[in-house]
């Protein structure tokens with residue numbers, strides 16, 4: 120049995136999802152004529168109480184398009200220092216948008232309104248102009264922590280006061296919403312734009328959604344095209360996304376619960392120094408001083424368990440659709456049996 124905890128991107132479509140893909144009615148999405156893409160976009164917009172949405176190949180593209188539409192060259196983006204948009208998108212904010220970035224160290228990947236306020240630059244010729252704030256929910260490098268609406272609303276108010284745009288990198292937003300019970304409409308009301316990944320825990324093979332006002336999405340379509348993201352019969356992939364939104368949201372609870380189970384076990388092991396609070400489907404933990412991530416990963420791999428290094432002495436496990444209860448049991452047995 121191979122157990123892949125590297126990322127929630129590794130999921131394969133279920134037979135029922137493949138069935139939905141095969142039955143998809145398709146057209147040419149560059150002309151806006153793919154009925155399944157249009158249905159997915161309408162559904163996503165409605166979920167968040169927004170006017171429009173755009174189906175894109177990746178979350179990197181949806182984030183980068185958002186930065187592009189919200190900023191002009193010489194503007195600055197504020198985000199947490201571990202944010203995907205800063206760390207893992209090849210510096211695209213500079214490449215696509217000519218924007219500067221102000222990373223801010225937060226707690227578990229989260230920022231407070233006070234921290235955002237302190238990062239806003241005064242207006243001088245010699246400073247970039249603060250223009251956009253990007254929040255990530257759940258936080259990836261923060262170990263799957265999440266914001267609640269009560270934490271986001273003061274940041275929303277601050278952005279309004281300062282004329283700043285607010286974008287949500289909600290790659291794993293639904294992993295948080297199944298815990299808090301908060302409504303997508305209320306999240307939609309807090310942000311100018313939202314990016315959602317269908318290809319993570321939701322289990323679609325490919326695809327992300329960018330959600331916002333009609334004018335914003337009209338501009339976003341142009342930038343998707345110039346980035347080479349104008350795709351034709353994308354309805355086959357949109358069908359997977361629709362299936363995921365209908366069938367795979369509530370079950371994220373199981374992934375979160377399984378992560379908590381493994382997190383508890385890890386916290387009791389003598390060779391684990393610290394487990395970051397496990398709030399959703401991500402577990403990030405630091406190893407005792409005599410161990411490296413590579414040493415642990417090699418031992419796990421010998422037992423058929425794959426995971427990712429997250430630092431020289433830090434390891435990440437991610438739970439997802441393709442990790443069953445039986446695999447979790449097995450992982451726990453292996454962890455408890457390791458001689459480190």
Ligand SMILES: *Cc1c(COP(=O)(O)O)cnc(C)c1O
Pocket residue numbers: 176177178179180182203204255257258259288290291316318327
């Ligand atoms: C995965 C991820 C993205 C998008 O990644 P792609 O691989 O480009 O789809 C964006 N933000 C966060 C926090 C992510 O984890």
